[in-house]
Amino acid sequence: MAKTAVEWSEEVDRRGDDLVALRRDFHRHPELSFQERRTAEVIAEKLSAAKLEVRTGIARTGVVGILRGDRPGRTIAWRADIDALPLTERLEAPFTSGTPGVMHACGHDGHTAIAITLAQILAARRAEMPGTAVLVFQPAEEIIGGAEPMIAAGVLDDPRVEEIYGLHLTSLTPVGQVQVRPGPSMASADAFEIEVRGKGGHGAMPHLSVDPMTAAANIVLGVKHLVSHEVAAQETAVVTVGQIVSGTKGNIIPETAIMRGTIRTFDDRIREQLRTRLTAFAADVARAYRAEARVRFEGGATASVVNPEAESEFVRRCAAEVVGEANVHAGRPVMASDDMSMFLRARPGCYFRVGIQPASGPAPHHAPEFEMNEDGLPVGLAVALNVMRRALAPKPS
Ligand SMILES: [Zn+2]
Ligand SMILES: [Zn+2]
Numbered sequence: 087m088a089k090t091a092v093e094w095s096e097e098v099d100r101r102g103d104d105l106v107a108l109r110r111d112f113h114r115h116p117e118l119s120f121q122e123r124r125t126a127e128v129i130a131e132k133l134s135a136a137k138l139e140v141r142t143g144i145a146r147t148g149v150v151g152i153l154r155g156d157r158p159g160r161t162i163a164w165r166a167d168i169d170a171l172p173l174t175e176r177l178e179a180p181f182t183s184g185t186p187g188v189m190h191a192c193g194h195d196g197h198t199a200i201a202i203t204l205a206q207i208l209a210a211r212r213a214e215m216p217g218t219a220v221l222v223f224q225p226a227e228e229i230i231g232g233a234e235p236m237i238a239a240g241v242l243d244d245p246r247v248e249e250i251y252g253l254h255l256t257s258l259t260p261v262g263q264v265q266v267r268p269g270p271s272m273a274s275a276d277a278f279e280i281e282v283r284g285k286g287g288h289g290a291m292p293h294l295s296v297d298p299m300t301a302a303a304n305i306v307l308g309v310k311h312l313v314s315h316e317v318a319a320q321e322t323a324v325v326t327v328g329q330i331v332s333g334t335k336g337n338i339i340p341e342t343a344i345m346r347g348t349i350r351t352f353d354d355r356i357r358e359q360l361r362t363r364l365t366a367f368a369a370d371v372a373r374a375y376r377a378e379a380r381v382r383f384e385g386g387a388t389a390s391v392v393n394p395e396a397e398s399e400f401v402r403r404c405a406a407e408v409v410g411e412a413n414v415h416a417g418r419p420v421m422a423s424d425d426m427s428m429f430l431r432a433r434p435g436c437y438f439r440v441g442i443q444p445a446s447g448p449a450p451h452h453a454p455e456f457e458m459n460e461d462g463l464p465v466g467l468a469v470a471l472n473v474m475r476r477a478l479a480p481k482p483s
Pocket of ligand 2 (some may be wrong): 192193194227254
């Protein structure tokens with residue numbers, strides 16, 4: 087018979103210190119997207135030591151560990167992202183980032199440590215483990231660049247993965263709480279660049295030039311209209327222009343103005359609608375000022391995270407067994423994006439959130455003062471373990 091949840095949870099307690107030490111090691115040595123070489127080496131070394139079959143260099147710096155249990159069962163993947171952010175950490179601790187300008191400010195160090203420890207526990211119990219666990223360590227989540235090439239490299243196909251799960255630690259939620267949200271959970275993201283092209287000239291003689299800045303200013307004001315008047319009021323979307331670059335001097339009308347921004351929404355149709363309309367809108371407004379606008383979408387694009395109902399309910403039950411029914415909530419959808427969405431478009435599964443809020447209160451992700459309450463790490467590990475061992479078991483027919 088398989089061990090009970092209690093016996094498995096003893097494994098989590100026993101490895102608690104190692105889990106924290108591992109997270110601190112990754113925290114001390116953060117690496118940017120697609121540069122996670124040391125991180126990948128540590129992952130591969132730990133997985134090899136636990137006798138997993140290890141594949142490295144997938145989508146450049148990704149790692150996959152495959153663990154075949156001795157009992158028959160299903161093939162289930164667990165995904166962790168491993169990259170850090172271009173920030174200089176403000177926290178002073180023995181494990182503070184040792185690389186100026188790079189910092190684990192999103193909790194991916196914790197995701198990586200949890201996934202490794204999860205693999206170690208399952209490996210130690212291989213004799214009683216059903217099915218095949220595929221541990222996916224994805225690079226470059228922060229630039230929305232790692233998931234698609236990993237899928238293209240076949241990580242879900244060899245062996246054939248049936249479902250995929252993963253967690254994101256969140257400092258907005260207290261330790262001991264888990265959020266499992268069925269349906270749209272995180273927004274899609276589309277980074278865009280608008281190039282407005284006019285005709286340069288003397289600031290004193292605008293009638294002899296075509297001013298791209300005036301056109302750009304009207305485009306910025308107008309894009310808000312695309313959400314307020316073209317997206318149905320019960321739906322949600324954001325179009326933000328976060329950067330405008332133009333001009334060199336107060337009395338020179340420049341030739342171009344460049345704007346960069348992002349579109350966020352939860353619905354594929356609205357995503358497509360806004361991409362199409364932004365392109366036409368910018369061109370038409372520019373034309374009204376005798377300028378030209380070209381909209382380009384490049385990199386940094388991903389679909390919304392949508393958790394299927396059945397797998398979400400499954401994870402909700404698994405989490406409730408660990409933290410109690412009262413501590414599992416749906417939470418609110420967040421406008422942040424995560425390319426776990428691409429895995430969830432390829433296979434059913436669920437991406438859920440685990441609380442790591444510091445005692446001092448919420449510390450924002452992607453900020454130099456980001457901080458993690460490490461007491462949340464074993465909670466995440468225990469839920470992950472429960473999800474995996476239950477999902478790996480053969481489905482009752
Ligand atoms: Zn992030
Ligand atoms: Zn993240």
